[in-house]
Structures are given as structure tokens and as C-alpha cells.
Amino acid sequence: MQSVEYAVVGGGAMGAATAWNLARRGAEAVLLEADELASGASGGPGRRGVRAGGRDLRELPLTRRALELWPELDAALGAPTGYRRNGLLNLYDVEIAGLSGWQSLPARAQAQQAAGIPCTIVDRERLDEMQPGLAEDIRYALFTPDDGTADHPATTRAFAKAAVGLGARVLEHTAVTGLAAHADGAVTLHLAEGEHLRATRGVILAANRSTPRLLADAFGMSLPLWEKATQITFLAPPPGFSLDHQLGHTRRSLSIKTTDEGHVMLSGGRPGGWDPATAVGTPDPDVLRTALADVAATLPALAGAEVLAVDNSRADTSTIDLIPVIDRVPGAARVFVGTGWSGHGFALTPAVGEALATWALDGERPDTLRPFTFARLGVV
Known part of the structure; x- marks a missing residue:
């Protein structure tokens, strides 16, 4: 069985941003995608909004941080995101x-x-x-x-490419079929080809559509999300x-x-x-x-x-209050979840990737992530 410090599941913008932030802080990370990068909600035509205007008030601190990061992303990643600010x-x-x-x-x-x-x-x-x-x-x-737009697939690939440049691995066409948490805190990921991967320090579930199934199968959790395109x-x-x-x-x-x-x-x-x-x-x-x-x-x-x-x-997942779920799985302290973006999560990508990586590495939930709990949806 291969091992890695951190495994990030889901090759969309959030997963790629989290993998990059882990790698830039010196952690060993692998990004796993069942299909290809940006093949789900992070793909598709046109431009996506990078906006703070009109958001739920609970998202505003996270959005403020994202708007600080977006103008510098092209230089930081060494690749274009297509970001432009037009209000x-x-x-x-x-x-x-x-x-x-x-x-x-x-x-x-x-x-x-x-x-x-x-x-x-x-x-x-x-x-x-x-x-x-x-x-x-x-x-x-x-x-x-300060609001603007950016290219969703280009941003996703830019984060992934930059993560690889810092030593992370990106495995496309590598589906995760199950998880098993162990007493020592490590987590085994079961892969579609019958292989296994051991994450010794943490797993971040950043896949939109497969996260509810993985949580239900591994931990008996019913995450109240639905899919919409x-x-x-x-x-x-x-x-x-x-x-x-x-x-x-x-x-x-x-x-x-x-x-x-x-x-x-x-x-x-x-x-x-x-x-x-x-x-x-x-x-x-x-x-x-x-x-x-x-x-x-x-x-x-x-x-x-x-x-x-x-x-x-392209389908996204939604929550009943239309803000995401970004939390740690009860009883599995090293399994983190970021999903339920409700059609407007893209703008938050730089800040969520930074905050999730910080939580996984340092063990303390950043203040910007405190509103996005399982408990608010009745999941305990």
C-alpha cells in the first residue's frame, strides 16, 4: 500500500487549490480525480463570477480574503486564471x-x-x-x-499545475470508491482499480457529487445535499x-x-x-x-x-441555506469536507483552499470557516 501525508479527493477548483496550498507549505499531497481535472462543476463554457455583492453575510469574511488573493493568483501560480475585475x-x-x-x-x-x-x-x-x-x-x-470574473477550468488547471511544480501528485482517472479511518488517525482510500492509498495526516473530500456517497458509506452520515445543473x-x-x-x-x-x-x-x-x-x-x-x-x-x-x-x-451540489459545508467529520478528526457550493463557490476558491490546508496542517479551524458546519444542517 502506498502512503502519502495528505490526499485530496476531487480535481475541481477547490481540490486543486487545497492541494497547492498544502504543497506550498511543504506537505506531501496527492490530488485524486475520477475523470479529468475540471471535468465536473469546475468545467464548462463561459466565465464565472468572482463576487462579494449579494452574498450571505456568513460568507463575507471568506469572500474578503478571496478578493485579496485573486489579483495575485496569476503571478503566484505561474499560469493565467483569466481573472479580471469589472465590478x-x-x-x-x-x-x-x-x-x-x-x-x-x-x-x-x-x-x-x-x-x-x-x-x-x-x-x-x-x-x-x-x-x-x-x-x-x-x-x-x-x-x-472589486467584483469580477475568471475562467473556471483555467483556474483549476493553474492550481493543479502549480501544485505539481511544488511536488504534489495529480492522479486523473483515479476514482475513490471508499474510505476507512483507523485508530491511529490515518485513513485508507480504496481506489477503483483495487488499489489502496494510506493518508497518514489527512484526507480532504472536495468532490461535489461523490462526497455524500463517500460519507454515507464510510461513516453512516446522511449529508442533505442535492444536485442541480x-x-x-x-x-x-x-x-x-x-x-x-x-x-x-x-x-x-x-x-x-x-x-x-x-x-x-x-x-x-x-x-x-x-x-x-x-x-x-x-x-x-x-x-x-x-x-x-x-x-x-x-x-x-x-x-x-x-x-x-x-x-x-455541469452539476453542482446545493445546501438548504445555500452556503457550503466546510467541516471535519465527527469521529474522524483527519477527514475534512468542502462541498455544497450551491452554484456560487468558485469566487471563494483561493480563500477556501488556503483555509482548508491551514486547518488540516495546524489542527485549528480558521475563523473564516466557522459558519459552515455539519451541525447547522442537522448532521452530527
Whole structure:
């Protein structure tokens, strides 16, 4: 049986970032991926949001750290992540109960600023300067200037390549089928080819779809997650159209970005069809119609824009409160979990990788990870 100090399961962005952070602190690490790097939720077309705006308040300290790290990642990893900072405008139109109403704006701005996230309230006059062409009923926005986007697969591969450069191993097409924790704290990983790997200091389960099964089989834990494949639509913008910032809409499930090719990318969390058994996604025409109606109601110039592609080929896992699970398995102190990213975990990648590695190496949970427990979901 081969042995290693740390085994990281899951070759997505979180797993690769954790492996790199372990390796840069001198630990022996191996990253195990059942398929290929970025073949799951960390893959797919388009750009992903690197945002603090509109997040759950429990995520803001972790997000603040991530936003400190993102601008330096290309240099630190020695490879491009595609990161660029263009700011996020979260749009408000009508006043309704709850956080979607514009009267909540001062409270939201105060909470974000208190967490170290710069933001300003923008009125309609200023909005017309920042993003011409918005629908007339939009009254305000919360502008988070440090938000941006990056390339999800490129970031994942950059972390993995940098980890290898520091001595870590990356094993693709190496599925983990089971775990066994031992009295001495070591953990044996059972691999699909009948081989075994002994992790002497820790295991980090960073795989989205397989983590619940591994926890159930090894520890009898029922982790309340479900799979969803967010549907993404790509449009050809009309001549002269420009998008100067990312746009979000607090009342509609809508996120609008520009791709490297100049196309308009619509997302926002609505899932298309997904079969967990076959891991195959099927675009939902009703979701497409809703997305097109929402973007036309937000940016009238995009009404009738040509649909270039619809994609929901990559599934993520979600929790009931839409924040991740980042915790240590009860009774198995050297098994750590990072999953349940709920469609918006990518922005947190640099900070989560750093914090998980710190916890595994030093034995003390970083303060930024304290909200993301099993216990909050009824798992003990």
C-alpha cells in the first residue's frame, strides 16, 4: 500500500487549490480525480463570477480574503486564471418585502462595508452613466467595484499545475470508491482499480457529487445535499451593445456577463434538467424562455437577441441555506469536507483552499470557516 501525508479527493477548483496550498507549505499531497481535472462543476463554457455583492453575510469574511488573493493568483501560480475585475451592479426595481426590495439597500451596504467589502448605492442618474440601456423601472443598484470574473477550468488547471511544480501528485482517472479511518488517525482510500492509498495526516473530500456517497458509506452520515445543473444561455448582442459591468437582479434569478468572445452570458441559478444516475443534463425550454424574458425586461436592447447556445452539462451540489459545508467529520478528526457550493463557490476558491490546508496542517479551524458546519444542517 502506498502512503502519502495528505490526499485530496476531487480535481475541481477547490481540490486543486487545497492541494497547492498544502504543497506550498511543504506537505506531501496527492490530488485524486475520477475523470479529468475540471471535468465536473469546475468545467464548462463561459466565465464565472468572482463576487462579494449579494452574498450571505456568513460568507463575507471568506469572500474578503478571496478578493485579496485573486489579483495575485496569476503571478503566484505561474499560469493565467483569466481573472479580471469589472465590478458588479445588483439592480433593484420595485419595492417588495424582504431583501429584494430597494429599501433594504442601506442595510445591505452597511453589512458589506462592515465586513470589509467596498460598495456604494447608485441612483438612477448614476446608473444611466455606468450602464446605459437599462429598463426604465430599475431605480437603484448596489455597486461592488472589486467584483469580477475568471475562467473556471483555467483556474483549476493553474492550481493543479502549480501544485505539481511544488511536488504534489495529480492522479486523473483515479476514482475513490471508499474510505476507512483507523485508530491511529490515518485513513485508507480504496481506489477503483483495487488499489489502496494510506493518508497518514489527512484526507480532504472536495468532490461535489461523490462526497455524500463517500460519507454515507464510510461513516453512516446522511449529508442533505442535492444536485442541480444551472442552465446557462449565450446570446449574440446587437451591434453597438456593450456591457460595462456584471449585472445581477435582486428580484429575478438573473446574472449577466460578457464572455471573452463578446457574447452575452445569462445565468442566475435556475437549473435545467439533470439525471444524477447518468450525469447528463438536458436544457429546459421553460427556463430558457424565462431567462430571455428576464434579460429583455432588464436590458431591452437584448430582446430578440439570437440564442447561440444553451448549456447545463455541469452539476453542482446545493445546501438548504445555500452556503457550503466546510467541516471535519465527527469521529474522524483527519477527514475534512468542502462541498455544497450551491452554484456560487468558485469566487471563494483561493480563500477556501488556503483555509482548508491551514486547518488540516495546524489542527485549528480558521475563523473564516466557522459558519459552515455539519451541525447547522442537522448532521452530527
